[in-house]
Amino acid sequence: MSFFDNLLGESQELLRRSCRRFAEKHIAPHADEWEEAGGFPLSLYKVAAEAGVLGIGFDESIGGAGGGPTHVVAAIEGLMRGRSTGVAVGLGSLGIALPALVQSGDEGLIERFVRPVLAGERVSALAITEPGTGSDVAAVRTRAELRGDHYVVNGAKLFITSGVRAEVLTTLVRTSDDPHGGLTFLVVERGPGVTVSRALKKTGWWASDTAELAFDDVRVPVENRVGSEGSGFHVLMRNFQTERLALAAYGVATAEMALEESVRYSKQRAAFGRPLVGFQVTRHKLAEMATQVTLAKTLVYQVARRMEDGEVCIKEVSIAKNVAAEVAMSVTYQAVQLHGGMGYMRETLVERLSRDARLLPIGGGTQEIMNEIIAKSMGL
Known part of the structure; x- marks a missing residue:
């Protein structure tokens, strides 16, 4: 058990x-x-x-x-x-692109976009971050101007997961100058005026394409608006929690796999006439890694359970994301160290995991933003 x-x-x-x-x-x-x-x-x-x-x-x-x-x-x-x-x-990537559409209750959006994506017939992406605009979503500048029965969208997005291949882009745009109340989500379909400026080369997550996108006079039907004008910021804040929980889960899985690989390698690899696990320093390092993984996994599971029970866990999700990211970074670092030279080779899984872990304290809200959320929830 x-x-x-x-x-x-x-x-x-x-x-x-x-x-x-x-x-x-x-x-x-x-x-x-x-x-x-x-x-x-x-x-x-x-x-x-x-x-x-x-x-x-x-x-x-x-x-x-x-x-x-x-x-x-x-x-x-x-x-x-x-x-x-x-x-x-x-x-x-559909896990962060579709919730806003589903929560809107708009049957048209669900039929035209949600169902085909969930059936694997189309690819979706969430487009929020812009050049020069990361965690500060109130600084979004991509503009959507209403002209009759459609919007005209101009701007750019950056670091968009699945952005190279996505045909359905849940895009945060500015519909007025109000920093927060002027943000609206539109579903922008791949077509005239939507271009991939760059397919970005990353430190990790190589098999997940990431893009910089440009929007040049892109016509978007009014029926592609998600909710009412100005509702984008509140929709985004609500859905950040599920994204951050998912990133915490990736952190736990990353650390757990790195630990398993390290245990296996330490039993097989011999040095100075005995397996690496024959040395106390190796056993203790593996024990510390296992402790970290257990702590992070327990926390993430508990937060997930509370969210499933309907609780609002903004502080706890932020803590879980930070803890899981830190554990993934620490455990993968030690895993590479235990593998020695092989840990630096692309043929080993721990090398890949160590690169993949680096994004976890950045994506979906940086470690610093998570700390600010935690501090505010403490009344600080």
Whole structure:
């Protein structure tokens, strides 16, 4: 019996196993190739949808696979066994692109965009960050001007996950000069005026394409607006929590895999006439890594459970994201160190995990922004 068995239920464990089987069959055999290529086949979206691992966290009534935050965490842990964070993140970009559309209750948006994406027929992305505008979303400058029955969008977006291939872009635009009240979400479809300025080369997450996008007089029908004008900031803040929980789950999975690889290697690798685990310094380092992983995993599971129960956990999600990111960074660093020269080689998983972990304290809200949220929740 695992220590974590009482934190998640039977359905979550079954889902984790199902996602792991999918990842080991459809992702792991190609992980090295897709990482080096900087992407994976579009056909994988459809395969994932048919296997029931693409739309986890979305209600079955709209074409999803069902489940809540605990199921999302379990699915991420399973999909990470494909040995490519980039592929898992690429398949999961709909998890941050679609919630605003679903929450709007707009049947037109759900039929035209949500269902095809959940079926693996189209690819979606969330477009918020801009050149010169990161955590300060109130500084968004991409402008949407209403002209009759459509908006005309001009501007640029940066660091957009799945932005190279996405056909459905949930885009935060400015519809008035009010810093927060002037923000609105529009669904921008790939077409005239939408261009990929650059396919960005990153430190990690190689198999997940990332883009800089340009919008030049892009016509967007009014019916593609998500909610009312000016509602974008509140929608964004609400959905940040699920994104940050997912990033915390990626951190836990990254650290856990790095620990497992380190234990295996330390048993096999001999130095000075005995296995690395024969040295106290190695055993203690592995024990410290295991302690960190257990602490982070327990916290993430507890936060996921509370979110599933309907609690608002803004402070706790922020803490979980920071803790999981720090643990992933620390454990992967030690994993590379334990592997020695091999840990620096691209042929080892810990090398990839150590690069992938670096984004976790940055993406979805930096460590510093998380600390500010935590401090404010303390009344500071």
